[in-house]
Amino acid sequence: MSAVIEEHHDHHDHKPTGIGRWLFSTNHKDIGTMYLWFSFLMFFIGGTLALVIRAELFEPGLQFVEPEFFNQMTTLHGLIMVFGVIMPAFVGLANWMVPMMIGAPDMALPRMNNWSFWLLPGAFGILIASLIMSIMGMGSAPNFGWTFYAPLSTTYGPASTDYFIFSVHLMGISSIMGSINIIATIMNMRAPGMTYMKMPIFVWTWFITAYLLIAVMPVLAGAVTMMLTDRNFGTSFFNAAGGGDPVMFQHIFWFFGHPEVYIMILPSFGIISEIVPTFARKKIFGYSSMVYATASIAFLSFIVWAHHMFTTGMPVAGELFFMYATMLIAVPTGVKVFNWVSTMWKGSMTFETPMLFAIAFIFLFTIGGFTGLMLCITPADFQYHDTYFVVAHFHYVLVTGAAFGIMAGVYFWLPKWTGNMYDETLGKWHFWTSVISVNVLFFPMHFVGLAGMPRRIPDYSLQFAEFNAMASVGAFAFGFCQLIFLYNVIKTARGKTSVKATGQVWEGAHGLEWTLPSPAPFHSFTTPPQVK
Amino acid sequence: MTAQPDNNHSGGDDNKKVVTRLMFIVIGMFAFGFALVPIYDVFCDITGLNGKTQGQVSFSEQPKVDMTREVHIQFVASLNESMPWEFHPMTKTVTVHPGESMKIEYLARNMTDHAIIGNAVPSVAPGLAAPYFQKTECFCFTEQKLEAGEEKRMPVVFVVDPELPEDVETLTLSYTFFIKPGSETITTSALHP
Ligand code: HEM
Ligand SMILES: [Cu+2]
Numbered sequence A: 001m002s003a004v005i006e007e008h009h010d011h012h013d014h015k016p017t018g019i020g021r022w023l024f025s026t027n028h029k030d031i032g033t034m035y036l037w038f039s040f041l042m043f044f045i046g047g048t049l050a051l052v053i054r055a056e057l058f059e060p061g062l063q064f065v066e067p068e069f070f071n072q073m074t075t076l077h078g079l080i081m082v083f084g085v086i087m088p089a090f091v092g093l094a095n096w097m098v099p100m101m102i103g104a105p106d107m108a109l110p111r112m113n114n115w116s117f118w119l120l121p122g123a124f125g126i127l128i129a130s131l132i133m134s135i136m137g138m139g140s141a142p143n144f145g146w147t148f149y150a151p152l153s154t155t156y157g158p159a160s161t162d163y164f165i166f167s168v169h170l171m172g173i174s175s176i177m178g179s180i181n182i183i184a185t186i187m188n189m190r191a192p193g194m195t196y197m198k199m200p201i202f203v204w205t206w207f208i209t210a211y212l213l214i215a216v217m218p219v220l221a222g223a224v225t226m227m228l229t230d231r232n233f234g235t236s237f238f239n240a241a242g243g244g245d246p247v248m249f250q251h252i253f254w255f256f257g258h259p260e261v262y263i264m265i266l267p268s269f270g271i272i273s274e275i276v277p278t279f280a281r282k283k284i285f286g287y288s289s290m291v292y293a294t295a296s297i298a299f300l301s302f303i304v305w306a307h308h309m310f311t312t313g314m315p316v317a318g319e320l321f322f323m324y325a326t327m328l329i330a331v332p333t334g335v336k337v338f339n340w341v342s343t344m345w346k347g348s349m350t351f352e353t354p355m356l357f358a359i360a361f362i363f364l365f366t367i368g369g370f371t372g373l374m375l376c377i378t379p380a381d382f383q384y385h386d387t388y389f390v391v392a393h394f395h396y397v398l399v400t401g402a403a404f405g406i407m408a409g410v411y412f413w414l415p416k417w418t419g420n421m422y423d424e425t426l427g428k429w430h431f432w433t434s435v436i437s438v439n440v441l442f443f444p445m446h447f448v449g450l451a452g453m454p455r456r457i458p459d460y461s462l463q464f465a466e467f468n469a470m471a472s473v474g475a476f477a478f479g480f481c482q483l484i485f486l487y488n489v490i491k492t493a494r495g496k497t498s499v500k501a502t503g504q505v506w507e508g509a510h511g512l513e514w515t516l517p518s519p520a521p522f523h524s525f526t527t528p529p530q531v532k
Numbered sequence B: 001m002t003a004q005p006d007n008n009h010s011g012g013d014d015n016k017k018v019v020t021r022l023m024f025i026v027i028g029m030f031a032f033g034f035a036l037v038p039i040y041d042v043f044c045d046i047t048g049l050n051g052k053t054q055g056q057v058s059f060s061e062q063p064k065v066d067m068t069r070e071v072h073i074q075f076v077a078s079l080n081e082s083m084p085w086e087f088h089p090m091t092k093t094v095t096v097h098p099g100e101s102m103k104i105e106y107l108a109r110n111m112t113d114h115a116i117i118g119n120a121v122p123s124v125a126p127g128l129a130a131p132y133f134q135k136t137e138c139f140c141f142t143e144q145k146l147e148a149g150e151e152k153r154m155p156v157v158f159v160v161d162p163e164l165p166e167d168v169e170t171l172t173l174s175y176t177f178f179i180k181p182g183s184e185t186i187t188t189s190a191l192h193p
Helices: A003-013 A018-023 A028-056 A067-102 A110-135 A161-188 A201-232 A246-263 A266-280 A287-303 A316-344 A353-375 A378-384 A388-418 A424-450 A462-493 B012-047 B127-132 B183-191
Strands: B071-079 B085-089 B093-096 B101-110 B116-125 B133-138 B144-146 B151-160 B170-179
Touching: A018 A028, A028 A067, A028 A110, A028 A388, A028 A462, A067 A110, A067 A161, A067 A201, A067 A266, A067 A388, A110 A161, A161 A201, A161 B012, A201 A246, A201 A266, A201 A287, A201 B012, A246 A287, A246 A388, A246 B012, A266 A287, A266 A316, A266 A353, A266 A388, A287 A316, A316 A353, A316 A378, A353 A378, A353 A388, A353 A424, A378 A424, A388 A424, A388 A462, A424 A462, B071 B085, B071 B101, B071 B151, B085 B170, B093 B101, B101 B144, B116 B127, B116 B133, B127 B133, B144 B151, B151 B170
Parallel strands: B071 B170
Antiparallel strands: B071 B093, B085 B101, B101 B151, B116 B144, B116 B170, B133 B151
């Protein structure tokens, strides 16, 4: 090694200090940390909105909020949870873990990394500003649901819709830059010997997710741009009066929207595929089938979008095509589930918090997958569409799927990030209270949905009262349990737990990230490791 | 560029290449989002989905009239909620033989004290029969302007294609009148400066 490199090395380990460290950061760990804290903050804001919804739905009749305000709650809850919680948390985990897992010193494009993070507070600042203005009586916040169907959002959208459009543009740019960075890192910065088929599954799932993002975020940007010109510049993309078509909005939206739901689950698949082998003390079962399954899910996700539109009056041939294509996705998804179960089979398992969350993920995500299969049966969907059954479906895949995957990942890697072991007792408390309350929250929604309770309505008929009361109790319980998580993370980060973490952290852990000391040094691998 | 240490194992050139390629995908997909608009229309046109009727049809020779068959045509009128006109068909139903040319009329009256330009959007049910419903003359081909208080009879001349699938016995033709986007504000301000 030359002297020049030594010099750089000294320079590198010197952390910048003060606010500048965060504002101008180009360091993958600092940026990852910011992403994760941002996501955590949004999780509590979005959660508060959900509790407003559940408080209103605790009993039939109108109790706390006006229907107009209720609509703003469902809209912002959805937008914040999708774009402000799940996606930034995944990008944060990718920032932290991808360079460490592939033996790189940092991300490929560190300055762009800074940009992609700092656009997010701007985007959500704008969105949340519209809510604050609404509370202060200065006009409605976006109120058309997270799917912002035209003409609700174009002809009938409140003035704040233009805020929303700008905010979505910023989120889109942020995700695209983040994805470009992740792809460039994975393609160009792997340590010598780290071939594609040796990459950890988490890296693989993110690699594919990043391509999905690059393919569909521009389509979303196009959709909101059309909305913008329809609203302000006299075009008629979605306006029947000028020769446009509102149903076309749904096609464009779901062409983005369905791949988006896989964007929100594939990285969690990756996290689970790291955790299960570690705590089963076995290699992952069927590594290459995992990779191919992920790729085929990503591919299929582009040809199933109209399963969200079965009731828009498609011809029978279309309904059948989208029904069968959607069912097909269950095959690669099933491959993954079977592989996780086979990995655990005859393993010497232990049940630390990350593993508990991973097992809950496998079980509960599968329930969500099954309800998805029920929904994709076209004739049945005519009954289920826009009922609470759909709400139950996507909360099983998103909360007990995507979000549990993120929580599992945080517990799994927190000791590596901070150098301290988290409090296992608190972790177990967090897990058990969460897993019970989340089912009290979402399981009854299946029943009211099948019985015909529509979604996004602030009032309902009496026969749905008991199940709704149950769901509301579960919601408040689930919300407050997350404070245990927050407390545990802060306690660990501040070094207030008794146990220091070793480099390897977990007995069964394999992979480059565990060869680094804990906490991981500011720059990961300044000299590339050799992978055999 | 400042003297930033090269973090990259394989050099910045590779990054540039990757970024450029990916930017092509990004721009391409943004364009594709907009391309979906014409693709959607073409697709609906070819397949006749969506109940969209075709534009003006002109025949070089009159199709043969199929006297053995009768098709019932129902006429429906509706107004977009912000449209302050009165609008209804003069005839509610007619029975025609496929291939036979038929003329009916709609009536529109502007109920306000200012001129309004409207666009009528036609649609045919069942949607899959839409391509067989051919209009040779229609008030929906152009904008319609009604002065304050003006009343107008608007003709539609159509032919049902003899190729119409056997199982279709009734067709419904529906028009919705919309205010031409932006036109009301222009005409009002022109009338009351
Ligand atoms: C086996 C896999 C899956 C199948 C077959 C499936 C099927 C469906 C169908 C048919 C609908 C439309 C229901 C309706 O509106 O009537 C739907 C809605 C939805 N799914 Fe899935 N799904 C699957 C997995 C997932 C995953 C993994 C996610 C996200 C992580 C997800 C998220 C959603 C969301 C968010 C909606 C509701 C969108 C809305 O209208 O707001 N699904 N799913
Ligand atoms: Cu979908």
